[in-house]
Amino acid sequence: MQVLVSEVGPRDGLQSISRAMPTQAKHRWIRALAAAGLREIEVASFVPAKLLPQMADAAEVVAEAVTIPGLTVLALAPNLKGVENALAAGAHKVTLPVSASHAHSLANIRMTCDQAIDQVGHICQFRDSLAPHRRPKVEVGLSTAFGCTIQGEVDEEWVFEMARRVAAKGADSVGLSDTVGYANPVQIRRMFKRLFAELGDKAGGAHLHNTRGQGLANVVAALDAGVTTFDASQGGIGGCPYAPGASGNIVTEDLVYLLESMGLATGVDIDKLLEARQVLAEALPGEPIYGHVPDAGVAKTFRASAGEGR
């Protein structure tokens, strides 16, 4: 079986680090990640540079990334303007931030949940107005679907109401995001099973954070539920500037190791992934980067999956 590891470090990771990675370094890092076999990379966020100066070079980064053969280039866009800019730069796919927590939605994108759902509709209408070959895939990850540091509990019925409404508005896939590292494996299994039951082939992937060390435990549960796409960030960098206490995405290196050890083909070469990590480390000297596999090395008994993904 194949599993898609969608690398979000250049977006989710870099936006949570206060200094900006130089554009040329971003190019090198993204190329190194793609060379390791990552087939989808979220490379930038099309938000105003005054809000996230780390993403000021988004258009340039996308334009360079789309020249890498075989790579799906994903960009985050918080509104129609951002989507237009992402497409102008050549992005293949856009991801829209929609939060299931009312409090986080207001803090993150200054919209209510209902407004965010309506905006997905407008963006999908815009997409449908384009010539078929120019239409991007529109992906939604429902942030704080498992709980919120501001609001606390997020009602599960509401999460699925939002998922259904966002899908009905035209999103191609709707995933669930544990933005602040609150999820547990029982919840993950139950909610992703329900996501597949309710949305069918529009059910999206899992975006997990390792804030409380539960990230890979949640991956095992998500795999049980049938999830085949996982976001992860090299070196575990990441967070959310508008979700207090959010930290660290699951670490791409440790995730790939987990999946490959389980016989699931990611197409990613661990050694080359560690080379990409060097590029990250050199571009942001002194920045803490995480991961157990990079420290301990792969097991003597490790065999990468021989699946078709390679």
Place this chain on the structure above:
Amino acid sequence: MQVLVSEVGPRDGLQSISRAMPTQAKHRWIRALAAAGLREIEVASFVPAKLLPQMADAAEVVAEAVTIPGLTVLALAPNLKGVENALAAGAHKVTLPVSASHAHSLANIRMTCDQAIDQVGHICQFRDSLAPHRRPKVEVGLSTAFGCTIQGEVDEEWVFEMARRVAAKGADSVGLSDTVGYANPVQIRRMFKRLFAELGDKAGGAHLHNTRGQGLANVVAALDAGVTTFDASQGGIGGCPYAPGASGNIVTEDLVYLLESMGLATGVDIDKLLEARQVLAEALPGEPIYGHVPDAGVAKTFRASAGEGR
């Protein structure tokens, strides 16, 4: 459902730290762990003090620990002499190191696997010679059951041959240990299912290390297979002096958080567990101790399980 978290920090953890924790500090730490609700603690190893000076006070530590009401006091003993000493000190239960890797067995206890199996037999004969009320439980954890840093692959058929033979010799329970952090969830699920199938109620628990960050992912798989006892170490301290590259047990704090979040009752109070961590930190100033939950705090939405374990 209840799950037993068996704390191994005072033995597996402290033996892997080069300096010795003062005896009085061990007493304080073990009392704090028990006060947090841990019902079983592996407090010492009865090995010659010249080999592991950190364990020179084993008898004293056991004698103090058995005065704590409701606590099962476990001691490791590598041979009959060690078992006799552990029992003389008052240990309720002994755990015998038996390795499934020939190379690790020789390095760790200077015996072949066959010799180690025979020794389990001698120890069980000794146990049976005692008056019934003085007989300790004899537990075996099969080290390196999932692979070995010295030998590499460990044959799975051999692991189960050993498990059957050790059980036949009279061990009360036989668990599987991922001494060097090589296991993956597929392997864990398969092997623990088989352990239950082959040994029935003599099937023991899981001893996992987090060397490659896969520890809690393996817990989820082990729970699926029916495992209800997990070793863990406060602060993730631990390793094996005779298994190169072995590091960090799974972190008790993160494990308890995982289990309680999943609705499984451990009987452990997270806040009091964090107080015990302070005792550990103060007793070994400057020593690195690990764990995500201690750093991030519990989720706003966290509710400890209301199971009977509390």
